[in-house]
Amino acid sequence: MAVAPETGERTLTLTVDGQEVKAIPGDTILTVCRRLGIDIPTLCYDERMEPYGGCRLCLVEVEGARGPVPACAAVVGDGMSVTTMSDKIFKLRKFVIELLLSNHPLDCPVCEAAGDCRLQDYAWEYEVNMTPWGWHPKDFATRDDHPNVARNPNRCINCGRCVRICRDVMGIGCWGFTNRGYETIIDTPYNLPLEQVGCVSCGQCVSACPVGALTHKRSRHDVRIWQTDKTDTICPYCGVGCEFTAQTFRDRLVRVTTEPGQGINNGNLCVKGRFGMEFVNSPDRLTTPMVRNEDGNLVPSTWEVALDRVEQNFKRIKEESGAEAFAGLASAKCTNEDNYAFQKFMRGVIGTNNVDHCARL
Amino acid sequence: MAVAQKVKKPTVLRPLKTIPEVEVGICMGTGGIAAGGNDVWEAFEKGLAATDTYAVVKPREDKCEGSCSTLTGTGCRGMCAMDVLVDVTTRKNGQERTVTYGTVTPKMVDKIIEEHIVGDEPVHKWIVLSSEEETSHNDFYAYQDRLVLRHCGRIDPEDIDAYLEEGGYQGLYRVLTEMTPTQVHEEVLASGLRGRGGAGFPTGLKWKFAAEAKSPDGKKYFICNGDEGDPGAFMDRSVLEGDPHAVFEGMAVGGYAIGAAEGYIYVRAEYPLAIKRLKIALQQAEERGLIGKDIMGSGFDFKIKIKEGAGAFVCGEETALMQSIEGKRGMPRLRPPFPAQSGLWARPTNINNVETLACVPWIMTQGAEAFAERGYEKSKGTKVFAVTGKINRSGLAEVPMGLTLREVIFKIGGGVKNDKEFKAVQMGGPSGGCLPESLLDTRVDYEELNQTGAIVGSGGMVVLDRDNCIVDTARFFLKFTQAESCGKCVPCRIGTTRMLEILDRITEGEGQPEDIDLLLDLAENIKAASLCALGGTAPNPVLTSIKYFREEFEEHIHEHKCRAGACAALTTYSIDPVNCTGCRACARACPVDAITGEKKEVHVIDSDICIRCGACYDKCRFDAVRRA
Known part of the structure; x- marks a missing residue:
């Protein structure tokens, strides 16, 4: 490990895909790769929370390791040699996506997340075979009674991001895992309405969902994400200064979105910022003195x-x-x-x- | 050492006041109780009281020399196929004699009391083992070397003085008076003891890592994993029920070695008797100052808490187990950090299986060398196997590592039931593999078994005969892991389900030509991509079955045939009119009345009604029932 003479900061050197790179102790393989612009697919990873390691998409090869390791959690070491893509890695990632699609509803034409869905993106990128083992769409009863959060558990991939952001970031815990194995779903305690389990309507779970299981209810069946203009701006509500992206269509605000890593709020927003911007479209707004x-x-x-x-x-x-x-x-x-x-x-x-x-x- | 002066050596506080003429020991393990142990106990209690001469006395409370008897409930002694087992020890005419009766029922008790206890002539036809004569079951113990099970079936597990009489807590005493923590893990390392929960990691090394790890506030934890969940494995239950103090002693030694003052013993809730006995034992050990604050006056604190599981197989995985103790959903988490660095409540934690810890007091009193003398190459000491399935003497057997599977199954287990042909043994539970006859000379050794695709695992051996279908057995084990997946990672949650669907359709006669390749591909990817060992090993039974019994899979798929007759959809029964004598035996055996025919006339099976249970096939003495 090298020590910079001016700052005393320690750095280590590793090889990623044959390229020698410097990293800071504590960096994960994923952070180093993203810094280098190397794409590693992730579904359960969200930089606002601790690594989870459940989706198994970010697997990479590390020389000397017993098997593929999850890049989201593996901390880099001095002299480490990482291969982010190989036939084996491609095959394993493709396998995971195929498994996820094997019980996914595939209702993309009517899914709110179409065009903004990691599963859709990766299925395309990894050229998946749609049904090597047949198609077995999930059929859980849906409770969808929240004014802001639209929910479809059959599209859920159990990445647990909503569970973790509500518990670990918001400190609430509206969502949890229910049942075991293949029957595992993410649900509210005792399947109560979301509004009855302490939900503050922040929509953090919506921002964390990489697919169409939790989406913006207010803009359901509204303009598609790819049709909107996107403007990064500052939330006008309070003095914190959260950043978000205003999606507009023909001068009408459609929805507000955030990405982890965006602004001082790092993709987090409260109920006002995420769902409280509708007033800008109101015909009752004063436009003249x-x-x-x-x-x-x-x-x-x-x-x-x-x-x-x-x-x-x-x-x-x-x-x-x-x-x-x-x-x-x-x-x-x-x-x-x-x-x-x-x-x-x-x-x-x-x-x-x-x-x-x-x-x- | 100055400290040694004030450390109090554990001693028996309530010595036996009685050396009775007759001692009766009844197996009161879960197996013994299930076979009717409580009724046998009552029958002995009443029967002995009625003899006047041999009134039952309490050995540590009542004083009685000579003509009286004692009744002791012991743990499991392993020969579970013969439960209820009853030991009768008599001391008459200066001679001590111990006889073990098998399959005892309350009806047999009067005769045993009358002829053996009063008349001093054992009832020979019911004897399974005797100190004086050879029996057909001698092999069961002859090949065993019982260290872990040394007290099981011999002492009363609810009496701490019984454990102390056997030298209990002397290992801990030696550790506290003579050894530094480093010397303790070095001694365990020198013994060659490896994790008996399945992975076979060297225990001494594990302790060393936890001992060297820094804790932010000095707290460390020592956990005993008693969440034994493999179908067919019950060695940990037997130890917990039969010798709970040995586990506590092992934990305290380990706690001292790593610098932990708190320990947890995590026991599955499906073991109520084990939990009850652990609670009794813990209370006794605390009262005697052997567990808790300032153990034996040495200044070493080690508190133990008993934590009941809530019925999840995956909680046997160490990180899921710790999540469960923390009150969270039992889901494995990523490693590293390993528990030795950051385990329970993010503190350095060591976790060992019950059987591993039960070895520790033995090593601490007998020495590492004595342990390392036993075993084979890199697998030292002994291992307890739960031998079940189609075998004559199913039960628990503790053997030195390195014995062959053949010796365990045919010598100790007494061979396949009803002299049927041996087909395979599922070795190491649902994470293990299915091995054919040609591999029976494989030694029970971590490395040798791994090479076959099976594992030592927790030590479950399920013996299959020709009536067991390999595809169906692989399906059974996969169904178990599929159902017990925690649902966290994609390959295990969805992949095992896709595998199970394929196996389901093969056993239902709907197999597709590409199914074997699909299974192999799924299995390989699930093993490579799963988060924890549950998913990483779940495909093993299927992989080994295909490796060693591929032709059976092909028969199912291409010929729609199940040679074992176990897959109902692929089996039909009919009666051969030439051989049928019209004896009605098959018709009486049929549970759904599918067989018709007058006496002394040829019978007929109505295949629309037949449920393919095979009862007629087993019943017919004239080889007239045909299975195809």
């Missing part, structure tokens, strides 16, 4: 008229009652720059220090 007429009713107006009215009244109040009669409340939904300008306005123009902010409460 409203000014009260002589009868006291609000009527649409122009910015010029509205700002004039504000100016007149501010001046009048300041003259009659002084600057201390004003107080300004800023919003966390505004940017830092907006809020800066707002307090500058209150202090410099109005002349008061009565400025506060909703997120300070």
Whole structure:
């Protein structure tokens, strides 16, 4: 292991597909490979959580190991030699995908996840034989009664990402494994409605699901993922500043998605960020300033008229009652720059220090 | 050593007050009780009381020299085919004599009491073993070397003084007074003891790793794996029921060696008697200061908790077992980190099987050399095998490693039942393999058995005769692992199911020409890609069956024929009119009345009604029932 003289940081050297690379102790084979741009398929891996090792897709060969090892969990060692693709590895990955498809409903044309499904991607990439052992689609009774989370356990591949993100990241535990072996399904405790088991509707499970078992219910049968425009943006709700991708179609917001690794939130979002953006499409939204007429009713107006009215009244109040009669409340939904300008306005123009902010409460 | 001064040597606190003229020991293991042990016990209790002379006394409470008797419930002594087994020891005219009766029922008790106990003349026709005469069952013990089972069937497992009288807890005493932790794992390593749960990893090395591992808060755990789940294996149950203290002593020695102050013994809930006896034994050991705080006054703490399983085979896998103790769903997790680095509650943990730990007190008192003298090449000591299936003397046998399968099956087991032709032995449970007659000279040795495709495993041997279908047997074992898969990894969860479907259709006469290749391909990939050993070994019975009995698979697929007559869909029964004497024996045996025909006239089987159970075939004495 080498030690960098300036930083004291220790590095180790390994070989990946014949290429010598440096890594930091504690790196997994998967992180090193992704850094190098080497594609390793994963279904159960989610960087927001501990490695799980259940899907067996990320198997790679390590010289001297007894058999193929899961790249998601295997920590690199100095002098290690890794082969990420070989006939044997291709065959094993293909085998796993074929097994998963052998009891998958294959209802891709009507699946919300079509086009955004890892299983679909890998089946294509690994040129799978669809039914070497016949097709045995699962037939579990479906409970699908949550307003935001659409659920179809027959498409579930039991990767456990929803179970783990709810338990390990959210600290709730709405999902768990039920039954054993081939009959194992992911379910709520006692098959209760999701809303009755402590669900906070964050949709983290939806973001973790690599297939179409858990999807956005509000955009079900809406525009397909490949038809939408994707804009990375910052959530306007609170001051945390989570990043997400707004999927829009013809200037209409369709859904909000995140990826692990995205933004300071690392792909995590709360209920507001994930499911609370529908207001942008609302016909009730104010699109022009409203000014009260002589009868006291609000009527649409122009910015010029509205700002004039504000100016007149501010001046009048300041003259009659002084600057201390004003107080300004800023919003966390505004940017830092907006809020800066707002307090500058209150202090410099109005002349008061009565400025506060909703997120300070 | 200064410490040695204050360490109290374990001693018998309640010595025997009685040396009775008659001692009766009744097998009260699960096998003995299932065969009617409780009724036999009652019959002896009543019968002896009625003799006046031989009133039953409690050996540690009542004082009585001479004419009285004691009754002891012991653990299993292995010859389970002959349960209920009863030992009668008499001390008369200065002579001590022990006789073992087999298949004892309450009805036989009066005669034993009258003729043997009162009359001093054993009932020869019921004797299976005797200290004075050779019997046809002598071979059962002659080939055995009982270290692990040394107390099973001899002592009362619910009496700690019985264990102490046999030198119990002296191994732990020696360790605490004479040895450093390093010396302990070195001695275990020198003995050559390897994990008896199936993997055969050197126990001393395992202890060394756990001893050297650093724990963030100094805590380490020592676990005993008593989640014995292989179909046909019951050696751990016998040890837990028959000699629970030996397991505790082994755990405490191990705890000392790795620096653990807490131990868990994980026992499957399907072993209620073992759990009951462990609880009794643990309470007694704690009362005597042999387990718990400041053991024997040495300053060494070792607390043991008994944890009951909840009925999952996969919890025998060490990482799943630890998840289960933590209160989580029993699902194996990735290794590394190995338990020695990060196990139970993320602390260094050592985990050993029951049988392994039962060897430890013996090694600590008799020495590593004595253990290493036994065995063969890299497999030292003895191994307990559960020999079941179509065999005359099914039961538990402990043999030195290196004996051949033939010796175990034909000498100890007494050969195939009803003198039928030996066909195969499923060696090592559902993770093991099915071996043919030609491999019977394979030694029971980790390396030699691995070469055949089978494994020593937990030591289950299921003997098959010509009436067992190989395809059906492979299907049986795969069905077990398929049902017990935890569902975590794809190859095991879905792959074993796809294999089972293929085996199902072969046994139902729907096999396809490509099925053998599909099975081999599935098996190879499941073995390579599974997360834990359950999936990694699940295809073994199918692989070995195809390797050694391929023609039977082909017969099923191409000729729709099951030569054993075990696959109902491929078997038809008919009556040969030439041989049939019209004796009605087959008709009486038929459970569904499918056979008609007047007495002394040729009978006929209605194949629409027939369920292909083969009862008529077994019953006919004139070779008139034909199976095809």
